[in-house]
Amino acid sequence: MLVKLPKSNKYIIYMKVDYIIVGQGLAGSLIAYELLQRNKKILVYDLPEDNYSSSVAAGLFNPVTGRRFVKTWKADKLFPYLHDFYPEAEKELRSKFFYRLPLYRPFIDLQEQNKIMPDFNTTEDNTFMIPANFKSKALRINEKLGGAHVRAAGFLDIPEFVDSVRKRIQEYGKYFNHQFVEKNLKLNAEAIQYGKFTSEKIIFCNGVRASNSKLFGWLPFRPVKGELIFATISPALEFIYNRNLFVLPFKNEIHKVGSTYDWERIDIVPTEEAKKMLENKLYAILDVNFKTIDHIAGVRPATKDRRPFIGRHPKFKNIGIFNGLGSKGVSLGPYFAGKFIDSLESNTEIEFEANIKRYNSLY
Template sequence: MGQIMEEKPYLIVGQGLAGSLLGYELLKACKKVLLVDPNEANTSSKVAAGLYNPITGKKMQKTWLADTLFPFLEHYYSEVEQTLGIRALFPMGIYRPFLSLEEQNDWMGRSAETSYQAYLKEVSTHSADIPQLKDPLGGLHLQKAGYVHLPRLLAAFRHYFLERNSLETGHFQEESLHTAQGIQYKNQDFEALIYCNGTAAQSHPLWHWLPFRPVKGEVLEAKATQTLPYVINRGVFILPTEEQTWRIGATYQWKDLNDRPTEAAKEELLQKMQEIWTGEIQIINHRAGVRPATVDRRPILGKHPERTGVYLFNGLGTKGVSLAPYFANQMAQHLLIGTQIPHEVSIERFFSLYFPSKASL
């Protein structure tokens, strides 16, 4: 009888949202997994408010792939909640006050468009009658929105992976990695290596050629002065949490890319709050993180152009909560059965940036 070869595990660098959901997908497929993560406090996944919103941007357009992502994500996170035995998904409407009659009239017209109807609950022409909220012209009520409690979710995933001997706490030791004959890390063989390490990829020798455009975001936590029935989002979001606090955010900064909160960002958020809120705000926490965004605002999935068995799942950016479930599933299927990654998110769209400079890598 021939010797039965033991199945090799998948090695994942990073246990943020991307790494956690990819690890979960692979374990669900009965594969072995090892995640390596230092368990740092101010990662973008842990700092983010976790908001998911189908209608975004200054022009309030339906977000990219909304009709695919949003039916998928609430079912997905509900399944994860059951697996982990926690509550982390909080479906919640979003209310966007109108600033002009023109905007009000525009949305009255757009509400008849079939492509928007799944996400619009109501276009209101009168105030929501929330004390201290400035909305004399009414506003737009969105549905299929809410937030994911990311710190709770990631802590539960950490416990889940530890219970299965699938997590090593500490920094990934590049000097212990060998890729000449397959993937070897600390003298153990692996099926594949997937970097899900957020903004650290930008300076990594394997990935620095990719057009990352990280963006720093800062979020305030305030003591709730009243119960809000939904998220309020107009220039700044006010997200009511089950802990009787509000999360207020977020800023966008492409310079000064560190995880230190700044007074300038705090003032910016408070000034925007004053445009829609008349009450006093008692700040109890202020945090910052750097989101792993890309130049075209699309994730990056796929295999390194030359290194066998080395992959990237990164660049989820500011919409990670809505993008991560669908694309973690896509990435897992690519690893497991070779399913083709859509070109819009495939690393291959940037191969022309790699090959002119490959001699220096």
């Protein structure tokens, strides 16, 4: 495309793409994948070595959370969607990153057992659970009380998924391992210009860094630091344990154990305090020895109302954001990435609860 520069006789050749994506963690990968599937020309800027969340996350997906065994927000839509999406993506990207695993939540006491048991399969809220009594050689579970077997759970190997999408972008789009500098973005009525590129639209998937940006820093982000440990446990668990902490059998006898929530210290420094706390909790439920082999920390791009930040900028309609996936990126991401691209392509809006429109008054 040839564009004449103002006050000059010079012509510059700009390369035209359909979308620029800033950030390729889990959010940017889902957006990039969705766009490539629709044959869009994309350009991605990312700093994988500076990733704060996707490279650290356990990748767990679980439709039932909280102390009261309730379904997570939109579980009836999100979980059938993700169970189709990731296996399809595995085939398309010729890679393995999606693992279905039973998840077990033991009852904590008789009172809880009495409260939950009669409701199983009788209320709509329990469609994802069945009463269960999992036996494990490694876990000290109170067999008499039993617990709930949560269906439709498992984990995504996020780094593997992100790497597979990156290869696809390098093959069919453009990928730059460069920092995107917001102040160098030029906007006019029809297009966006950045360096030697013009684009119809740009989507920011820059995780916690969005909170410091001029374009989207006005949104009420509430980043939360999280730490987890890697521990070898022998024999390995055959299911994910989830009560007070999760123990996820990852590879061979390596388990991910986590995680912590800290809203005060927002950095990526692993602390001795968090490590000890996780080890103590693990020690309390295990009947065998374990060995901590690694310990990592990251920051979740969470929001004040715990709902994603998706939508168009209030002033610049060709600038979008796909962010705020918080601690549930694996389950929220696929459904909303599809909905968001649908809305951008058809000039419609995504639902209000996830749409940044709900905060337009803050802009």
